[in-house]
Amino acid sequence: GQQLNQSPQSMFIQEGEDVSMNCTSSSIFNTWLWYKQDPGEGPVLLIALYKAGELTSNGRLTAQFGITRKDSFLNISASIPSDVGIYFCAARGGGSQGNLIFGKGTKLSVKP
Amino acid sequence: NAGVTQTPKFQVLKTGQSMTLQCAQDMNHEYMSWYRQDPGMGLRLIHYSVGAGITDQGEVPNGYNVSRSTTEDFPLRLLSAAPSQTSVYFCASSLTSPNEQFFGPGTRLTVL
Numbered sequence: 001g002q003q004l005n006q007s008p009q010s011m012f013i014q015e016g017e018d019v020s021m022n023c024t025s026s027s028i029f030n031t032w033l034w035y036k037q038d039p040g041e042g043p044v045l046l047i048a049l050y051k052a053g054e055l056t057s058n059g060r061l062t063a064q065f066g067i068t069r070k071d072s073f074l075n076i077s078a079s080i081p082s083d084v085g086i087y088f089c090a091a092r093g094g095g096s097q098g099n100l101i102f103g104k105g106t107k108l109s110v111k112p
Numbered sequence: 113n114a115g116v117t118q119t120p121k122f123q124v125l126k127t128g129q130s131m132t133l134q135c136a137q138d139m140n141h142e143y144m145s146w147y148r149q150d151p152g153m154g155l156r157l158i159h160y161s162v163g164a165g166i167t168d169q170g171e172v173p174n175g176y177n178v179s180r181s182t183t184e185d186f187p188l189r190l191l192s193a194a195p196s197q198t199s200v201y202f203c204a205s206s207l208t209s210p211n212e213q214f215f216g217p218g219t220r221l222t223v224l
Contacts, residue, residue, distance in 0.1 A: 004154070031211055042116075042202050042215030043155070088154055092210055099170060100210040102147075102154030 006103030023089030116216035135203030
């Protein structure tokens with residue numbers, strides 16, 4: 001079946017650092033989404049991408065829909081402590097049968 | 113708007129017991145869905161509905177039933193709970209398609 005490979009699995013950030021994570025697949029998708037989940041809560045939508053090559057920002061967050069339609073990237077600039085959490089990519093194929101599938105997440109923690 | 117609400121927040125069941133997880137939304141969304149989240153995993157789709165009276169299976173439907181008699185409510189029924197159903201369950205909704213879903217706060221279920 002379709003799978004999303006999200007990397008890295010986890011990373012440590014120091015305040016002020018830029019962060020990058022990505023999601024890849026062997027399948028082609030029409031929609032890419034990025035969600036963030038805080039402990040004990042449901043995921044919250046950060047960015048939605050609908051067109052290959054599209055680059056979209058939401059404050060310090062920037063995401064890109066890969067030109068091959070098989071990948072997507074999320075960058076966080078100048079990280080702050082409240083950026084910690086789990087970031088999930090999600091993707092959807094086309095048509096009415098295209099359900100959303102999720103990657104396994106990238107866990108962002110603060111450097112000790 | 114309350115958004116997507118789920119009850120209960122926590123539940124402990126014994127193997128073989130049945131129960132219903134409640135989900136409601138007040139945004140007049142047509143699309144509603146149930147996901148389960150297991151440690152280190154992304155979210156996996158259990159069942160979904162594109163409108164009142166219409167439901168369909170997702171990736172992991174076995175052991176679960178759903179119905180959608182109103183636009184607002186989408187309950188998930190566990191017919192005979194098994195330890196493998198220990199998980200965190202999220203309900204989500206969106207206007208018409210799986211894109212840009214709003215998630216509830218989750219129900220943490222333990223089956224002994």
